[in-house]
Amino acid sequence: MRQIITGFHAIEEKVRSACESGVIDGLSLSYSKIGPRVKKILDVAKTAGIPCSQVDNKNLDSLVQSLPEVARDHRGIVLCAEGQSDSAQNEVNFDTWIAQTALSEEKSTILVLDSITDPHNVGAILRSCDQFGVDLAIMPNRNSVNNVSENEIIARSSAGASTYVPFCVAKNLNRAVQKIKEAGFWVYGADAGGESVQKLKFPAKTCIIMGSEGTGISRLLEEQCDSIVSIPTCGKIDSLNVSVATGVLLYERYRQSLA
Known part of the structure; x- marks a missing residue:
């Protein structure tokens, strides 16, 4: 290869x-x-x-x-x-990672990307993950861009962050989120109709789910969310680009974690 x-x-x-x-x-x-x-x-x-x-x-x-x-x-x-290994050095085993995290009381942030298909968006999101201290980014095995280690557009759009941000590809995203909740995480889905993030205090263990560019979060994943959050805006169009919205929510999570 x-x-x-x-x-x-x-x-x-x-x-x-x-x-x-x-x-x-x-x-x-x-x-x-x-x-x-x-x-x-x-x-x-x-x-x-x-x-x-x-x-x-x-x-x-x-x-x-x-x-x-x-x-x-x-x-x-x-x-x-x-001839490099198919697995990137920052690709982790989800089951091992979540089992270790469940035993820890330290603050932790997980980002779940649900069927995001544009590699430019994935790259920009990974750049925000690096800047705002995301501990793990999770992508589904199907209906998304998940080949982080080999995708040149992701590497370029992330400005190199794809080399560092811990990530994994989940065969079953719904089951992965169930395990995340069992490990003590509160799960928040992002949607324009949710509660303003300004009113939210993120807990120590936080998982944020970002939906696809066109259809948003899948129904099964939305049902697992503890709350749906939104970003207050004042523009004439109805929503932010998913990579921009992710950056805003991750910044707010990071800002609160410093308090």
């Missing part, structure tokens, strides 16, 4: 993560010219022993040809990962 990564942020975070873990086998960098951002990445890569080769732009264009159009803008540097 060969993975091609573009975008300064995504490449830099992948290189840093590999350096910290010591797992650099199969990684190589190709670049066409050395600007400030490229030089910064090359310095870290060379220190870690990742092979770096200077090539012309035609070579880079060839490397990214199979990527989605939005990911082909290599800006003079491309990271190749050959």
Whole structure:
């Protein structure tokens, strides 16, 4: 398996993560010219022993040809990962994670993404997860974008956060949420018709469910929610983009956790 990564942020975070873990086998960098951002990445890569080769732009264009159009803008540097494990280092086993968390009294935040299909949204959401301290992001096995470790658009849109945010893919999202509740979490679904988040005090163990871009949270998941929350707005359209709404709710959760 060969993975091609573009975008300064995504490449830099992948290189840093590999350096910290010591797992650099199969990684190589190709670049066409050395600007400030490229030089910064090359310095870290060379220190870690990742092979770096200077090539012309035609070579880079060839490397990214199979990527989605939005990911082909290599800006003079491309990271190749050959034969890497199918599982990302930040992908966790849900059953193990929730069992350990159930025994802890520490604050914890879980984010559940229900059938979100746009990889740009998933990437932006993972960036917010990183910034606001989400402990675990969960995606369903079906009807969503869940291949976080291999999706170049997610990596690019997340500015590299997809390398760090702990995540898992649940075969049965309803059953996963049941186990989350059994572990002591309060579950909140996001919907424009819910209670204002300004009136809500998130508990120590909080799970937030974000629904799909078009249809929102599925009926079975909504039935499991302890409460439905909304974000007060004043615009002329009826809702926020799901990645923006997620960022707002995660910020409020983070802000309250600091109090």
